[in-house]
Amino acid sequence: MEKSNFVDQIRVFCRSGHGGAGSKHFMRTKFNAMAGPDGGDGGRGGHIILRGSKHQWTLLHLRYYKNVLAEDGEAGSGNNCTGRYGKDIFIDVPLGTVARDEETGKVEAEILEDGQEIIWLKGGRGGLGNANFATPTNQAPEHAQPGLPGVEGWKVLELKVLADVGLVGFPNAGKSTLLSVMTAAKPKIADYAFTTLTPQLGMVEYRDGRSFCMADLPGIIEGAAEGKGLGHRFLRHIERNPVLLFLIPADSPNHAEEFRILVNELEKYNPELLHKQFIIAISKSDMLDGELKEAISHELPPNIPHIFISSMTNQGIVELKDLLWKVLNEDITDKNK
Known part of the structure; x- marks a missing residue:
């Protein structure tokens, strides 16, 4: 079986570096054998840092890194010398990556911009040397702090595809064919359900050198919100x-019912998805005449724009690009208000 190069979830054990111990040291000079405490502080343990990279499209490069262990900080030494900091580990991830704790499910970091850096797991703080504890009444402290431990645990990195437009539909609705017509993407296309098992991205060239990103996502089936079929693995991408x-x-035997099922699966997974902009495209419309198109139009919700297209004959493709560009820019305008 062919192994996909698109990896959208990785489980990994992470441990940030332990802080170095503070030094318990006393200065001795040629002329003064009791010159006082001069123990330096321990160095901080290495952080584990997530860094966004627009050149990464998948988590494939992390598949074989099951353990990410940052370097421990160095212990302090005499003459008030602070220990060296542990080396930080940078993990480059694609934009749209979410980091979670496996045990609690809590979202710990989210990468959305190229070059964005987030300290995911902080290294342990270095301990203070005994020079920090000298007082007029205790001029020779025998105490120095140990370094604090790092943070460790099993973590999950999930990729949620960043695209302007997401194609939603039942398996074999023609999403891959439409993507191949509108973009330079070459998704796998066949005449059976679940041809697309992983998201496919393509750039749609618009007028005057402008463009937007479209994603062909694996098809929904009824019950996807409960995990049937590709379930949550698909729904998180939208x-x-x-x-x-x-x-x-x-x-389709019932266009309105098919749309209702699709929307219902989105709502059960996450009700906030219903606040997105919806557009309905009736594919394979080259087999329809004017009378059938009018009948289908009366079935569909009047408050949602719809368009008839055919990827085989390019019918309505230019009009679809115009409609998507208009809706995308209206959405941006509304957010800036």
Whole structure:
């Protein structure tokens, strides 16, 4: 079986560096055997840092790194010398990556911008040397702090695809074919369900050198919100798309019911998805005449824009690009108000 190069979830054991211990040291000179405490502080343990990279599209490069262990800080030494800090570890991840704690499920970091750096697991603080504890009444402290331990545990990195438009529909609705027509992407296309098992991205070239990103996502089936089929693995990817393009084939027995099922699965997974911009595209429309198109239009919700397209004959493709560009820019304008 062919192994996919698109990896959107990784489980990894992480441990940040332990802090170095403070030094318990006393200065001795040629002329003064009791010159006082001069123990230096321990060095901080290494951080584990997530860094966004626009050149990464998948978590594949992390598949074989099951243990990420940062360097411990060095212990302090005499003459008030602070120990060397542990070396930080940088993990480059694609934009749209979410870091969670496996045990609690809590989101600990989220990478959305190229070059963005977030300290995911902080290294342990170095202990204070005995020079910090000298007082007029205790001029020779025998105490120095140990370094603090680092943070460790099993973590999960999840990738949620960042795209302007997400294609939503049942398996074999024609999403991959539409993506191949509108972009330079070459998704796998066949005449059976679940051809697309991983998200496919493509750039749609618009007028005057402008463009936007479209994602062909694995098809929804009824019960996806409960984990059936590709379930949650699919649904998490549409959380990032400001516009959802629902693709319903012209030969569907009930267009309105198919749209209702799709929306219902989104709502059960995350009700906030219903606040996104919706557009309905009736695919394979080259088999429809004007009368059938009018009948289908009366079935669909009146408050959601719809368009009839055919990827085989390019019918309505230019109009679809215009509609998507208009909705995307209206959405941006609304957010800036």
